[in-house]
Every structure is written in C-alpha cells, then in structure tokens.
Amino acid sequence: MRRRKLTHVVAAIALVLGGLGVATATVTATAPAAHADECYSWPRTLGPGASGSDVTQLQVRVAGWVPRGQVMGVDGSYGPQTQTAVANFQRAYGLGADGVAGPATFSKIYALQDPDCSPVHFTYAEASYNCGKGFTGTAAQKENMKRALWRAEALRHQLGDHPLKVTSGFRDPACNASVGGASNSVHLDGGALDLVPGDSATSICSIAEQARYTGFGGIFGPGYPAHDDHAHVDIRSSIAWDADACAGW
Numbered sequence: 079m080r081r082r083k084l085t086h087v088v089a090a091i092a093l094v095l096g097g098l099g100v101a102t103a104t105v106t107a108t109a110p111a112a113h114a115d116e117c118y119s120w121p122r123t124l125g126p127g128a129s130g131s132d133v134t135q136l137q138v139r140v141a142g143w144v145p146r147g148q149v150m151g152v153d154g155s156y157g158p159q160t161q162t163a164v165a166n167f168q169r170a171y172g173l174g175a176d177g178v179a180g181p182a183t184f185s186k187i188y189a190l191q192d193p194d195c196s197p198v199h200f201t202y203a204e205a206s207y208n209c210g211k212g213f214t215g216t217a218a219q220k221e222n223m224k225r226a227l228w229r230a231e232a233l234r235h236q237l238g239d240h241p242l243k244v245t246s247g248f249r250d251p252a253c254n255a256s257v258g259g260a261s262n263s264v265h266l267d268g269g270a271l272d273l274v275p276g277d278s279a280t281s282i283c284s285i286a287e288q289a290r291y292t293g294f295g296g297i298f299g300p301g302y303p304a305h306d307d308h309a310h311v312d313i314r315s316s317i318a319w320d321a322d323a324c325a326g327w
C-alpha cells in the first residue's frame with residue numbers, strides 16, 4: 079500500500095519535472111550516490127551501450143569476472159562481455175546481479191580498492207621486487223600491473239578469500255634474464271604475476287586451475303617447465319595455458 083502510494087507521488091513529481099525540463103537534470107545528477115574515493119569515482123551508472131573512460135575504469139576492475147577462457151576487452155565500450163562480468167562480480171559479492179554498474183556496485187569496488195588504485199589484498203610493491211631494484215618501468219607497465227592485480231583479486235575471492243602471495247611481477251630485462259624468464263616474457267611488460275599460496279588452504283594447482291575463470295590469457299603451472307613451484311598468470315589477450323600435472327586441469 080505504502081509503496082504504491084509513494085510510486086504515485088514519484089510519478090507525479092516526475093510528470094511535473096518532465097514538464098519543466100530544467101529540473102529533470104537535477105534529478106538525474108543525484109542518481110549515483112556520490113562516493114569520494116581517492117583513486118577514482120564513477121560519475122554515473124553504467125550499463126550496456128555506455129562508452130567512455132569510466133567504462134574502461136570499470137572493465138579493469140571486473141576483468142577477473144569474465145567466463146572461462148575469455149580475456150576482457152578493455153576498450154571503454156560496455157558490451158555483453160562487460161555486462162556478464164559485472165553480473166558475475168555482483169553475484170560473487172552478494173549484490174543484485176543485473177549487469178548494470180550502479181551505486182551498490184561502485185561502493186563494492188571502492189571497498190576493494192586502495193587509494194593508489196591497486197586492489198585491497200595486493201600491492202604494487204609486492205609485484206615490483208624486480209631482483210631487489212623495485213619498480214623501474216613506465217606508466218603503461220604499471221597500468222598492466224594494476225590490471226593483473228585486479229584479476230588476482232578476483233582469483234583470491236574465487237578461492238575463498240585465502241591469501242595469495244606474489245613472488246614475482248614486473249621485471250626489467252636484466253632481472254628477467256637473470257631469473258631465466260623467457261625473452262618475450264609478459265613480466266617485462268608488468269602484466270604477469272607469479273603466485274603461490276599464502277596459507278595451507280590453497281595449492282599451486284588450485285591457483286592455476288581457478289585462474290582459467292579469472293580472465294588470465296597466460297597461465298603456466300605444474301607440468302610446464304620451471305613452473306612446479308608457482309603459478310604464473312598474465313594478461314596477454316590470447317589464451318596460452320599449461321598446468322597439466324595438476325589433477326584438476
């Protein structure tokens with residue numbers, strides 16, 4: 079009863095505002111709850127058909143929620159893949175899974191985001207050991223690192239929120255060569271992470287296996303040469319997976 083009455087009142091206001099034209103803009107502007115986040119705040123609700131840099135920012139953060147075998151196209155265009163990823167993200171965090179990114183979705187992302195835009199359970203520093211030299215790369219390489227870490231955040235959540243450790247991330251050419259990295263390693267571009275369990279609830283194989291569901295193009299683990307002691311994941315746009323010594327592979 080009460081709701082019905084309220085609906086009528088809202089409808090009446092909308093009619094009045096619609097007639098005035100000017101006031102309608104005010105109503106629209108108040109729609110997404112303003113949330114001052116130190117990294118990035120979305121200015122509007124986003125759904126299918128939307129495009130722009132705010133869509134790109136969203137895609138970076140939900141890239142770990144695409145279906146198995148897909149790599150998110152971070153292109154600023156809110157298509158079916160983004161819609162599915164947003165719905166999967168919403169479902170995973172107990173939100174209404176409508177595939178539209180509004181205030182509740184953005185609030186969840188703010189809660190998962192550090193002021194430096196890295197996801198809350200990972201740091202740029204841990205992905206920047208670089209043979210003891212720290213991060214020496216470009217802004218683009220740091221962006222790649224951010225994109226890999228957001229997928230790792232999804233992976234961590236899908237594995238039951240158990241901690242994961244990054245043993246290697248960005249590597250400059252000298253460091254990459256010294257640790258035996260491939261000459262075209264994605265580590266050189268900042269977009270690769272070597273992960274190991276942070277507790278006994280997770281195994282290297284479970285990390286590699288679940289990574290297939292978190293938007294990683296490259297996954298190498300046990301059974302792939304020199305990868306028995308960690309799971310390598312990276313953000314390459316094609317699929318290259320091998321961890322065939324894992325029972326669940």
Ligand SMILES: [Zn+2]
Nearest residue numbers: 270271272310
């Ligand atoms: Zn690696």
